[in-house]
Amino acid sequence: AQSVSQHNHHVILSEAASLELGCNYSYGGTVNLFWYVQYPGQHLQLLLKYFSGDPLVKGIKGFEAEFIKSKFSFNLRKPSVQWSDTAEYFCAVNAYRSQGNLIFGKGTKLSVKP
Amino acid sequence: ETGVTQSPTHLIKTRGQQVTLRCSSQSGHNTVSWYQQALGQGPQFIFQYYREEENGRGNFPPRFSGLQFPNYSSELNVNALELDDSALYLCASRPDRADTQYFGPGTRLTVL
Numbered sequence: 001a002q003s004v005s006q007h008n009h010h011v012i013l014s015e016a017a018s019l020e021l022g023c024n025y026s027y028g029g030t031v032n033l034f035w036y037v038q039y040p041g042q043h044l045q046l047l048l049k050y051f052s053g054d055p056l057v058k059g060i061k062g063f064e065a066e067f068i069k070s071k072f073s074f075n076l077r078k079p080s081v082q083w084s085d086t087a088e089y090f091c092a093v094n095a096y097r098s099q100g101n102l103i104f105g106k107g108t109k110l111s112v113k114p
Numbered sequence: 115e116t117g118v119t120q121s122p123t124h125l126i127k128t129r130g131q132q133v134t135l136r137c138s139s140q141s142g143h144n145t146v147s148w149y150q151q152a153l154g155q156g157p158q159f160i161f162q163y164y165r166e167e168e169n170g171r172g173n174f175p176p177r178f179s180g181l182q183f184p185n186y187s188s189e190l191n192v193n194a195l196e197l198d199d200s201a202l203y204l205c206a207s208r209p210d211r212a213d214t215q216y217f218g219p220g221t222r223l224t225v226l
Contacts, residue, residue, distance in 0.1 A: 004156075032213050043116060044157075044204065044217040051213060090156050094213075101147055101170055102206075102215065104156030 002027045004091050006105035013081050014113050021076040021108050023091030033074040034092040034102065035065055044090070050074065061085070083114045116140075118218035120205050126224045132193045135221045137205030139186040144210050146188045148180060151202040151220070163188060192223075200225045 007022035025031065035047040048059025055067040065076045074091060088109050092102040117140035127133050139146055145164045149157035159172035163182035177193040186207070192199055202222050206215035 034214075036217075043118075043219040044206075045116075046214060046216075049214060092156075101159035101162055101172065102149075102157070103159070104149075106154070106156045 002093070002103050004093055004103055004105035006089075006091055006108050008108045009106070010109045010111070012111045012113065015083055016080045017112075019076070019078040019081050019085070019110070021089055021091075021110070023074045023076065023105060024072050025074065025091075025093045025103075026072065027093055027095070027103075029095055031093045031095060033065075033067060034094075035059065035063070035074075035076050036090045036092060036104075037087045038090065038107075039087045047076070047089070081110070081112050083112045086110060086112045116216035116218065118143075118205060118207055118216050120203075120218040120221050122221060123219070124222045124224075126226065127195050128226050129195055129197060131195050131225075132191065133195060133223060135190045135192075135203050135205075135223070137188045137190070137207075137218055139188070139205075139207035140216070141186055142209050143186055143207035143216070145212075146182055146205060146207045147215060148188075148190045149204040149206065150174075151204055152198075153201070157204055160190070195225045197225050199223065 003026045005024045033050040036044045050057045058064045088107045090107045091105045119138045147162040148160040151157040162170040166182045179191045182188040202220040204220045205218040
């Protein structure tokens with residue numbers, strides 16, 4: 001069965017600290033990979049996505065993610081977090097070119113202390 | 115803003131009742147998907163509609179049903195509500211052959 005695992009339930013960082021959120025997926029085929037963010041009281045927003053090509057993808061607000069096919073991973077990174085990055089982050093996958101439904105991880109809540 | 119709106123924002127129902135949630139997508143977004151997000155969980159796929167026909171369904175019982183209309187609006191209907199149906203219900207839409215879905219703000223349903 002297809003699944004997405006996010007390793008950390010809640011991460012607490014101070015401003016300017018570096019961030020890495022883990023995401024592993026289980027899927028028997030080529031995939032599209034996504035990171036979505038949900039700020040408090042707001043809707044899910046797309047941070048970045050990987051479909052093919054360069055495995056290092058850059059998204060909005062200084063976030064980037066690296067696709068490592070051999071490890072079935074798509075970890076999210078940011079060199080220096082800000083208080084405004086406090087939010088819940090969701091990794092998601094669907095089948096490559098399927099235009100199909102997304103399978104989400106359980107999410108990681110990030111709290112950034114000012 | 116994604117251009118996807120949902121109504122109502124919040125809703126309280128009692129067990130056994132029926133509920134209809136509404137979504138309005140951007141013009142040209144022919145595909146709409148519905149997701150259920152329970153507290154502390156990621157969104158789970160309920161079903162997807164394309165040009166007014168259901169073309170994909172997750173692991174949800176038949177009492178979850180939907181409709182899509184030509185004016186890019188859609189509905190999620192849930193019959194015989196159960197306590198476990200309490201969740202945030204998200205609508206997401208996209209144009210033809212697009213891989214990226216655009217989410218609405220959700221409807222928070224509480225079943226007492």
